[in-house]
Amino acid sequence: MLAILRRIPRAHTRNMYLTDLIELSVHSSCHKRIQFIDTCRLVLELYSKKFFKNYFYQNVILLADDRVANVKISFIKLLVDLKKLWKFSTDREKLENLDTIARKLLHDKDKDVFDLAQKAILQMDLIKPYITVRIIISGYFKIN
DSSP: OHHHHTTOOOHHHHHHHHHHHHHGGGOSSHHHHHHHHHHHHHHHHHSOHHHHHHHTHHHHHHGGGOSSHHHHHHHHHHHHHHHTTSBTTTOHHHHHHHHHHHHHHTTOSOHHHHHHHHHHHHHHHHOOOBOOEEEOTTSOEEEO
């Protein structure tokens, strides 16, 4: 469905499908919420960072507080990829929020959630948020 979503010519129809996908994040079934997280992983592969940030980011972040351990486990597996979305210079608040979420998951009662959160924090600490570099016409580099 994600592969053909961008080929749908009418914006209204496209937005209808997007809304259906996003509604999976608040579905009563934990399996549907996990499916939403898996969909987010695919969106990160198939679409731009900007698209993901605009349509999926806020909803997937809310799943860190899910009551079902398997949903949190799926979220933690995506957490490292979420950190790669943000620029250090302009998105410091988002990066700090992700770190806070990861550290909050360390206090979860479920052992598997705790173990994966530990591993995710170690991996996240190794990631350096990207800094964009623009080339100015005169030939000098400017770092944002």
